[in-house]
Amino acid sequence: MRPFLAIATALIVAAGSLTVASPSLAQSKSEIVIGVQCDRTGPTQIVGTVYCPGFHDYIALINSKGGVDGHPIKALEIDHEYKVPPAVESYERHKKDGAVTMAIYGTPQIYALAAKLTEDRIPGTSPGFGSAAAADGLRYPYIFPIAATYWSQGAAAVDFVKKQMGGSLKGKKIAYIFYDNPAGREPIEVLEDLATKEAFQLKIFAVPPPGVEMGAQVLDIAQRYRADFVIAHLFGGAPSVSIKEFKRVGYPLRKVVSFVWGSAEANIDGAGGFGVAEGYYVMQFAGVGSDYPVLNEIREMYKKQGKEPPKEMASTVFYNRGVLVAALHVEAIRNALKAKPDGKITGVDTKNGFEKISNFTLGGLVPPLKITNTDHEGGGLVQIWQVKGGKFEKVTDWYAAYQDVVAKHIKESGAKK
Amino acid sequence: MIQRECGVLKTTYEADMGLYPLPIAKWTVAALGVVFFLIVPLTLHEYYLSVANLVWVAVIGALGLNILVGYTGQVSIGHGAFMSVGAYTAANLANRLGSPWPVNLLAGGLMAALIGAIVGIPSLRIKGLYLAIATLAGQLIIEWTINHVTFISGGVQASIEVARPRLGPMVLDTQRDMYYFLLVFVVLAIVGTMNLMRSRIGRAFIAIRDQDIAAEIIGINIFRYKLLAFAISSFYAGVTGVLYTYFLGIANYEQFQIGVSIDYLAMIIIGGLGSVLGSIFGAIFVTLLPIVIRYAMEAFGGIFFSPQTVLNLIPNLRLMLFGALIIFFLIVEPEGLNRLWRNIRSYFRVWPFAY
Numbered sequence: 001m002r003p004f005l006a007i008a009t010a011l012i013v014a015a016g017s018l019t020v021a022s023p024s025l026a027q028s029k030s031e032i033v034i035g036v037q038c039d040r041t042g043p044t045q046i047v048g049t050v051y052c053p054g055f056h057d058y059i060a061l062i063n064s065k066g067g068v069d070g071h072p073i074k075a076l077e078i079d080h081e082y083k084v085p086p087a088v089e090s091y092e093r094h095k096k097d098g099a100v101t102m103a104i105y106g107t108p109q110i111y112a113l114a115a116k117l118t119e120d121r122i123p124g125t126s127p128g129f130g131s132a133a134a135a136d137g138l139r140y141p142y143i144f145p146i147a148a149t150y151w152s153q154g155a156a157a158v159d160f161v162k163k164q165m166g167g168s169l170k171g172k173k174i175a176y177i178f179y180d181n182p183a184g185r186e187p188i189e190v191l192e193d194l195a196t197k198e199a200f201q202l203k204i205f206a207v208p209p210p211g212v213e214m215g216a217q218v219l220d221i222a223q224r225y226r227a228d229f230v231i232a233h234l235f236g237g238a239p240s241v242s243i244k245e246f247k248r249v250g251y252p253l254r255k256v257v258s259f260v261w262g263s264a265e266a267n268i269d270g271a272g273g274f275g276v277a278e279g280y281y282v283m284q285f286a287g288v289g290s291d292y293p294v295l296n297e298i299r300e301m302y303k304k305q306g307k308e309p310p311k312e313m314a315s316t317v318f319y320n321r322g323v324l325v326a327a328l329h330v331e332a333i334r335n336a337l338k339a340k341p342d343g344k345i346t347g348v349d350t351k352n353g354f355e356k357i358s359n360f361t362l363g364g365l366v367p368p369l370k371i372t373n374t375d376h377e378g379g380g381l382v383q384i385w386q387v388k389g390g391k392f393e394k395v396t397d398w399y400a401a402y403q404d405v406v407a408k409h410i411k412e413s414g415a416k417k
Numbered sequence: 418m419i420q421r422e423c424g425v426l427k428t429t430y431e432a433d434m435g436l437y438p439l440p441i442a443k444w445t446v447a448a449l450g451v452v453f454f455l456i457v458p459l460t461l462h463e464y465y466l467s468v469a470n471l472v473w474v475a476v477i478g479a480l481g482l483n484i485l486v487g488y489t490g491q492v493s494i495g496h497g498a499f500m501s502v503g504a505y506t507a508a509n510l511a512n513r514l515g516s517p518w519p520v521n522l523l524a525g526g527l528m529a530a531l532i533g534a535i536v537g538i539p540s541l542r543i544k545g546l547y548l549a550i551a552t553l554a555g556q557l558i559i560e561w562t563i564n565h566v567t568f569i570s571g572g573v574q575a576s577i578e579v580a581r582p583r584l585g586p587m588v589l590d591t592q593r594d595m596y597y598f599l600l601v602f603v604v605l606a607i608v609g610t611m612n613l614m615r616s617r618i619g620r621a622f623i624a625i626r627d628q629d630i631a632a633e634i635i636g637i638n639i640f641r642y643k644l645l646a647f648a649i650s651s652f653y654a655g656v657t658g659v660l661y662t663y664f665l666g667i668a669n670y671e672q673f674q675i676g677v678s679i680d681y682l683a684m685i686i687i688g689g690l691g692s693v694l695g696s697i698f699g700a701i702f703v704t705l706l707p708i709v710i711r712y713a714m715e716a717f718g719g720i721f722f723s724p725q726t727v728l729n730l731i732p733n734l735r736l737m738l739f740g741a742l743i744i745f746f747l748i749v750e751p752e753g754l755n756r757l758w759r760n761i762r763s764y765f766r767v768w769p770f771a772y
Contacts, residue, residue, distance in 0.1 A: 041732040049729070056725060078711070079732030084672045085471045088665070089708060092467035092592065108671035111576050115666025119590055131574055181564065182575040182670055189573065310725070413572070 029070045030343050034059070034329050035094025035102040036075050037109060042082030043236055046266045046318075048105070052077060053312040054322020055103065057298050062330055064301050069337050073330060080105070084112045095120060100336070101329050101350040107183050110134075110143065117142045122347035123332070123354055127325050128260050128285055132186055132406075133413040135377035137355070142347070144354050144376045146328050146369065147285035150233070151406045152380025153259050154187030157283065158194045159401030160257055160384050161229045169200035175227035177217055177242065179234045180206040187233065187259075193405050203227070211238030218245040233259040240270030243277050254279035257384065264317035268387060280387045281395065286324040287365040288385050288392045289316050294323060294362050317392075324366050331357050367398040380406060434615050458596050466592040468708060473599040474661050475700035477606045479684040480693065481653020484610060486682070487691035488619065489646035490626030491540050494678045495533075495552035496654045498559035501673035503529040503655025505569050508577035508668035518582040518663060525659035526652040532559070533651020534644045541640055544629075556675055563670050575670035582663050595664055602660060606653060610693050613649070622646050626691070687743060689753025698754035706742060710735045 036055060039048035059075045067073055076097055078090030087109040094102060102117065102124040104110045110130040117124040118141065125144045126134065132149035134140045148156065162169050176191055178184035188204060195202040203225055205217040211234060221227050230251070234242055239262030246253055258267075263282030271277055290313060299309045312319050335353035336345040345353075357371045357378070369378030380400040385392040427433045437443050458466060482496050503525035510521045536555035540548050563570050571577040581590045582598065589598050613619045621642045624632035633639050662668045680703060688699020711731060718727040750757040 038732075040729060041736055052728070053725065056728065077728050079735075081732070081736075083676070084665075085475075085704065086707065088471060089468055092464045096462060096464040108669055111667050111669040112665045112672065115578070115581075131576070133574075182570075182573060185564075185573040 029067070029072070031074045032068065032071050032333050032337075032343075032345065033094070033097055033099045034073060034075045034326075034333075035091065035097070035099035036077040037087055037090055037103065037105040038077050038079050039082045039105055040079050042080070044082055044106070046236070046264075047261075048079075050266075050312045050315045050318035051105075051322040051325075053310055054319040055326040056322075057301075057310070057313075058294070058323045058326035058330070061294070061298050061301050064304075068330060068334050069341075069343075071333075071337065071343055073333065075326070080109065082106050082109075084108050087112060088116075091116060095122065100345055100347050101125075101332060101354075103325055103329060104130075107131075114140065114143055120347065121351070123351040125325060125329065127321065129183065133410055135375060135380075135406075136410050136414050137372065137374045137376040139414050140376070141373075142351060144371070146325070146354070146371065146376070146378055148260070148283075148380040148382045148400070149377055149406075150183065150186045150259070151190045151409055152377065152400060152403075153233075153283055153382060154190045154231070155194065155402035155406050156380070156382045156384075156400060157231045157257050157259070158191065158198065159399070160281070160283075160396065161231070162198065164255075165228065169198040172200045172228045173225060174200050174202050175205060175221040175225055175230045176202060177205040177207060177214070177221065177230060177232050177234070179211050179238055180208050183235070184233055190402075190405060190409055191231070193409070194402060197402075197405070207234065207238060207242075211236060212241050214238070214241060214245055215248075218242065218251070219249050222246070222249040222251040228255070230256045231259075232256055232262055234262045237270060238262070239267040243268070243271035243280060247271075247276060252279060253277060253387070254281070257281040257283065259283055260285055260382070263385070265315045266318070274387055274390045277387045278389075282385050282387070282392065284317065284383045284385055285367065285381070286317075286320040287383070288320065288394075290314075292320070292363050292365045294327070294365055295320075298323075320365055324362070327360075327362055327366060328354070328357060328369075331360050379403075436611060436615075453600060454597075458593055463592040466596045468705070470592060470595050470599050470664060472701055472704045473596075473603045474657060474664060475681075475684060475704050476603050476697050477660065478654060478657035478681050479688065479696040479700040480606050480610050481650045481657065482681050483685045483688075483690065483692070483696040484613070484622070484653065485646050485650035487685055487689075487695070488614060488626060489622040489643065489650075490629075491537070491643060491646060492545065492549040493537075493552040493647075493650070494549050494675070494682065495536055495556040495559070496650075496681050497673045497675060497677035498556040499529045499533050499536075499651040499654035500658030500661065500677065501563055501668075501670065502532045502559060502651075503658030504662040504668040504673065505563060505577070506655070507659040507662055508579050509569065509571065511579050512571070512577055522656060522659045526655040529655020529658065530648040530652040533654065534648040536651075537644050537647025540643050540647065553675075556678055560670070560674060570670060577668045579662055579666055579668060581666060589663075599660060599664065602656065606656075607693060607697070610696075614693070618642070618645065623691075683743070687746060687753060689755030692753075692755040694758065695753050695755030698758065702746075702754060707735055707739055710738050 038052040039045060040052060056075055059073050062068060063072050076094055080086035080090055091113050102122055104113055104124045104126055107129045110126040113124060121142060123142050123144055125146050127147040130145060132151040134143040134145050135149055161174060165172055191202055205221060207214045207217060221230060232242055239258060246256060260283050263284060268274055268277045302309045332350045332353035335356040336349035340349055355371055355373045357369060359368050360366060361368050367381035371378040381398040383398055384395045386395050485491050485493050506528040507521035507525035510516045510524055536552055539551040543551060564575055581588050589595060621637045624637055625639060625642055629639055684699035684703045685696055687702055689695025714731050714734060718730060722730060
């Protein structure tokens with residue numbers, strides 16, 4: 001038995017080292033490496049299991065078209081289970097493998113890596129999470145939110161409610177129900193500012209972690225406070241629970257608008273399906289649905305390989321976000337290669353590449369962001385969609401609101417330092 | 418610690434209490450010192466040092482928890498929170514008063530010791546699982562406080578950026594600098610724990626663990642020593658929190674949640690309760706094993722599956738393998754890796770004979 005085991009192990013080791021070695025010989029121009037962090041197994045796996053395949057599919061599409069200026073892109077992924085130490089480890093591993101840009105995933109992770117990214121001069125993206133103050137490109141030169149931060153989302157939500165209320169919020173009652181963690185509390189200061197500005201009443205309702213118990217809060221909103229509109233900012237399984245609870249107490253879902261992490265097919269399905277959530281408004285930082293040219297190209301690519309398109313594509317909200325983040329990374333690399341045609345780009349070049357992204361829309365899937373060296377958020381654009389007749393239907397086009405208020409808060413948080 | 422010995426031939430109390438029972442022990446320690454202070458940091462790539470740094474942070478935390486759980490027999494599920502107490506104390510001091518890191522480190526540790534002793538008060542009345550729940554309450558209360566009191570958390574984001582530690586004109590910002598920085602404290606923690614455990618205090622802890630009523634009868638002040646155990650253990654936790662904060666450059670509320678407390682408990686149970694070496698083994702095991710499993714699967718996964726499937730399989734299989742290996746090691750040796758190591762050592766001491 002023992003000699004057999006030894007031989008088998010030796011063979012496996014040999015085979016393993018061969019497969020590792022072979023792909024690097026294939027291409028002539030140098031590979032460009034992106035470090036991708038992912039959570040397919042941790043508390044936010046409903047996002048990760050769809051978001052990360054979206055990321056890789058876009059990279060595969062770019063490579064099938066010959067890469068960026070002939071340079072193939074390699075997206076190295078490490079799953080960190082939403083824990084901080086593995087995120088540190090995977091960051092260092094990606095750095096060792098020569099990553100020139102990093103797609104970080106998770107709020108605690110981007111906080112933990114912010115100092116390192118800045119010291120090592122590698123740009124890291126935090127789409128839709130992380131600190132809203134990171135939109136300030138001068139203060140955080142290497143952190144790129146590249147999607148609407150929670151402050152912008154809060155401002156956009158108030159603007160949307162205002163339009164729904166017929167153009168004035170004076171004397172109206174708005175409830176803000178949120179997951180009681182730093183990310184959930186972050187937009188409160190912006191909302192409070194807007195409450196004074198627009199003269200509406202704001203009441204906040206905290207849902208303690210793990211966010212599966214909010215009967216009391218919802219009942220309070222619906223029957224004691226009698227809110228005219230609800231802004232919801234929940235994560236993980238909590239949005240599904242909130243939809244069920246609002247339904248149970250008979251509060252109309254067409255008076256609820258959710259932030260970006262309570263707005264996917266998975267959240268609706270968890271609440272009992274699209275039939276239950278009819279009327280629910282959701283905010284998006286990437287286009288929803290499968291009707292975009294880039295998604296057709298991905299399906300084409302799979303067809304050419306003789307494969308079915310992956311089932312993750314059906315969950316369009318998170319999948320499209322993965323495509324969006326990958327596309328922005330590739331654009332940054334493209335811009336960097338334009339500035340340095342020899343292909344020897346570093347993190348500094350991709351940082352400059354990110355800051356040149358402007359009006360790159362990918363057929364409507366990506367908002368017309370304009371990322372500059374001062375604004376790493378790119379304008380804070382969102383779309384509102386609504387659950388209607390079994391699917392998401394677009395209600396507004398890309399827009400941002402109260403940018404002066406958001407800018408004021410970014411400035412204040414910079415001054416506090 | 419790692420040395421072998423042959424018979425018990427001690428004639429004095431000094432010899433019995435000696436840290437190095439045999440001359441070879443001194444040489445082993447010296448060799449380890451050379452390896453970890455010179456060979457490892459000067460030859461390995463920064464990536465490996467970053468992994469080592471994560472291990473060092475875990476070692477200090479695990480040692481601290483082992484003082485409480487392994488040596489004194491008081492269960493705590495609140496160590497993640499004690500770390501956050503240290504982290505936020507240091508971060509606030511550094512940012513508000515601009516105090517240097519040694520001051521912050523000490524203050525963070527002392528503050529955690531104070532809070533830990535307070536959370537430990539229920540241990541005077543309750544034991545075992547009940548105490549575990551009481552410390553769990555401590556964890557949740559501290560988490561809640563940091564989340565809601567902006568004076569402590571420095572704003573609703575509950576994260577405070579901290580400048581890198583300085584040593585004279587040198588700023589410790591690379592992984593290699595951090596490696597030395599952390600290693601010094603690992604050595605201090607190990608030596609501290611070993612010495613603590615052969616002192617009067619350490620023996621009192623062990624007496625309380627073995628039978629607290631008997632300990633009281635032989636004259637140990639249970640009240641004092643249980644709280645002291647909580648304080649010392651939390652001091653380690655606080656120091657871990659401060660070091661982690663300096664390592665990352667930020668104190669963040671979500672780095673010290675309940676999952677961290679459970680991870681540290683896992684480390685000392687896998688490594689071996691009530692042993693210094695066990696804490697080290699446990700910290701290494703829990704930190705390194707997922708990484709090693711991933712490397713192995715990255716190498717072999719491509720043989721059997723397509724790249725997309727591999728990406729999806731790796732994290733899931735890794736969790737399963739990690740769990741399976743924990744069960745495997747605990748079944749092979751319920752007393753942890755430390756006992757396993759001792760068994761191997763005693764086997765080879767008489768090798769090639771059976772007894």
